[in-house]
Amino acid sequence: MIKSPTIIFSHTYKYTKINTISEYYYETVNKSMNDTLIVIDRDATMRSVNKATCDLLEYEEDELIGKDMSLIVQQKDIIDSAEYQTLMSESPIVNKEIDYVTKRGKHIPMLFSAAVLKNKEGKAEGVVCIARDITEQKRADEALRESEKELHYLSSQLLTAQEKERRRLSLELHDELGQSLMVLKLKLRSIREGLPTDHARLEAECDDLIGYINGVTENVRRISRDLSPSILEDLGLSAAIRWLVDAFTEHSNSKCSLDMIEMNDHFPMEGQIIIYRIIQECLTNIAKHAHATMASIIIKKQDDRIFFCVEDNGKGFNTEEAFRKHPGKKGLGLATMYQRARMLGGNLDIWSQEGSGTKITFTVPLAERGYRS
Ligand SMILES: Nc1ncnc2c1ncn2[C@@H]1O[C@H](COP(=O)(O)OP(=O)(O)O)[C@@H](O)[C@H]1O
Ligand SMILES: [Mg+2]
Missing domain, CATH: 3.30.450.20 (PAS domain)
Structure with missing residues (x-):
């Protein structure tokens, strides 16, 4: 300079x-x-x-x-x-x-x-x-811009492929493994019913096993649902977010308020999944890191875009430090959030200060990529 x-x-x-x-x-x-x-x-x-x-x-x-x-x-x-x-x-x-x-x-x-x-x-x-x-500097700037573009493209492809693979695994778990467990349980039940009356010990063991299979089935369902939320496809984005909030309140020590417009018709399925993943990561981070007593989600329409805000009153963190961390040592959650918001043609901001909670906002345009308003 x-x-x-x-x-x-x-x-x-x-x-x-x-x-x-x-x-x-x-x-x-x-x-x-x-x-x-x-x-x-x-x-x-x-x-x-x-x-x-x-x-x-x-x-x-x-x-x-x-x-x-x-x-x-x-x-x-x-x-x-x-x-x-x-x-x-x-x-x-x-x-x-x-x-x-x-x-x-x-x-x-x-x-x-x-x-x-x-x-x-x-x-x-x-x-x-x-x-x-500044010919060289310009060339380097251009090369940097190009490789940044390529990186964004690659990571968005990677996220899309990951989502596809998760859905495949989720279906496989639900349909194949879930079905097999069901068959196993029915078989065990029929064995139990066919036992002569003086085999109380075997009956009890069958009951234990049936109970165990019920537990495994519940776990398989949960893993399958976490991998790819079928609620999104069945009931839409608003219901899926309500479900996330309920699960958050149930499993964390914080309360969570939700002020949301109905938006099931606003985005195609791929967009809904991306939004769902961002909010899921926000809530997971609050449960995992924030020690908050209160969280809130606001989702509202602003002109031709939808505005999302997820806030908590927890311990906050130094955002610059979190991003400066060595790539091998830092989590992928926040970086992936940025990338996901970009994939929707929107942008995401994080405000956080140690001791003062965290606020994450992002807006998603309705007009882009054929999203309906
Ligand atoms: N809501 C939050 N409250 C406090 N700290 C947070 C919050 N969200 C993120 N952080 C901090 O930012 C770091 C990076 O988050 P993230 O990229 O999601 O990775 P991970 O959750 O895997 O640690 C976390 O380790 C945590 O220190
Ligand atoms: Mg995280």
Whole structure:
């Protein structure tokens, strides 16, 4: 980053004018600095260019000296530009992105700063311009943006695949294992009923086993439901959220209020599952980490979007620290929440402070991806 180099230069320049020993110093700096340095006079004629300028723009020094600055910047008439006028009236330009144009017409993105150069009487004599070639930085920024896009795409694909796999497993557990357990129980019951009357011990063992199978069946149902909430498909998003809240109140030490519009028709099934997962993670985190006495969920319509807010009065946490943690050491819950909100075309915010509870909000547009309003 260029930190007000123009100001520094302006002092150096003034100094060199009155101190010949420093002229050597100025020349050395001028030749060795990597940034381009151009001094123009009031009418934008180039009076001095350093070596870096000539090297970058592929001109000889004498091809630039005496020429108008518009030769090398895209802007055709610099003097008439509002920015130049403001600059001359003392407002420096700091770190503005502009293009320089080489002798062969190639455009080079530059980070440009400029300040007025004054004489002893304080009268503006010209402008000193310093600029840095930011081609590489731009390329790196673009590559970063591209890889971020790819990462978002991959993680959304991964979440979708995970959801599909969970649903498959859930059905398999429910239909296959659940069915087999049912058959086992019926068989055991018929054995028990066929036992001669004087086999009380065997009868008791059959009863025990039937009770055990009932327990396993209940567990299989619970695991299957946690994997893929069939309530969503059967009764819709609002009922599923009500069910989540009931389960939360039952299994945690907190109460939870729910203020929600009916929204079963607002989102297609994939959207409903994503919203359900975000709220599920919020409630799981409250139960697991918050030590809250009270939680609340608000879901309301705001213009063409639905607004969701999940809040608790628990111990809160340092959000920056949670995200700074080493990838291997931090949970995936919060990061996945962000990704899920993105998948819906919405955005998610987390407010939390140690001792002051946590509030998570996200909005989901109704119009996007064919969601019905
Ligand atoms: N509602 C909350 N109250 C207090 N701390 C929270 C809350 N939600 C998240 N946290 C903190 O943020 C961390 C990261 O959460 P998360 O990404 O869901 O991972 P995990 O739940 O697996 O630890 C948690 O370990 C916890 O310290
Ligand atoms: Mg979590």
